[in-house]
Amino acid sequence: MEFLLRTKTGARRLPTREQVAGVYRGILRQARAFFDENTREFIQTYARAQFHKNRNDRKAARAQKKLKWARATMHLLERANRHRFKDVMSVLEYGYGRKGPRRADMIEATVGVARGEGIFGNLREVARYRPAFYALAAHQLGEKKLQVDVQGLRSRHPLNIAKAQDTHWAQLRYRIVPPVDAATMALLEERARTGTVVGAAPPGCSAADAALLRRWEDRWVRVPPRRQVMRYYRELLQSVSQIAVSTQEGPGAAPKRVYSFTRSPLAGKQGPQAATVIDLAGLEDPRPPEQAQQQ
Secondary structure, three states, X not given: OHHHHOOOOOXXXXXXXXXXXXXXXXXXXXXXXXXXXXXXXXXXXXXXXXXXXXXXXXXXXXXXXXXXXXXXXXXXXXXXXOOOHHHHHHHHHHHOOOOOHHHHHHHHHHHOOOOOOOOOOOXXXXXXXXXXHHHHHHHHHOHHHHOOOHHHXXXXXXXXXXXXXXXXXXXXXXXXXXXXXXXXXXXXXXXXXXXXXXXXXXXXXXXXXXXXXXXXXXXXXXXXXXXXXXXXXXXXXXXXXXXXXXXXXXXXXXXXXXXXXXXXXXXXXXXXXXXXXXXXXXXXXXXXXXXXXXX
């Protein structure tokens, strides 16, 4: 009866330290050659953190899967350093938070939704306690897409609709991309306009250190042609917006918080920028405070 206990595939073994270290060294080596310094620093920092986090994993299947992902990342960077358009854009999207681990951190910093935090309630409730997230989702997806489609539900009971709306929020939060600050937007526009990725030396850097930095970049960094650089950053600007928050006060009316999103004029054809207005007075709970606290 021993054949009943056998598996078709052999037992997986833990990858050796030399295998893991070799893959992560390859990631650092390929990241060093990438032309965007922000993406380069992020990949190097994240790769070192992941190596120290996963090097003591004793479960063979999980360790092999993580090594497979790391090897795929190394190959992605290799193709990006050969200036393949699709792979370069994928790496830039990781570096500027359009997807990947940096995206969750940027969403928490800009709209206040932490990693792993659930979004619950109808549109009115979410707009009241997470106005920045609601405004960003309404700007990128449209307010109609925020409401769950009740036509596809088996039951239109209010409790079932509420559960479906909560599930819909969980799906929508992975479709939005965080806005960027003014400095990042100016940097991307400058590179999309000029095609130059080698900027000025860091503040406080001496002339000798600046010359050493330039020699290091000339030796290791693989800078694509100028026209390709312009194309990369113009394509990246398609998914980049800048957020601005202001308050409108009218005579005899409660203040309104205005979330306006601005895209770069280099991002291609686009319509006029419409501000998403969140009426703070209209979102207040009409019930007495004692009754609202009991719920």
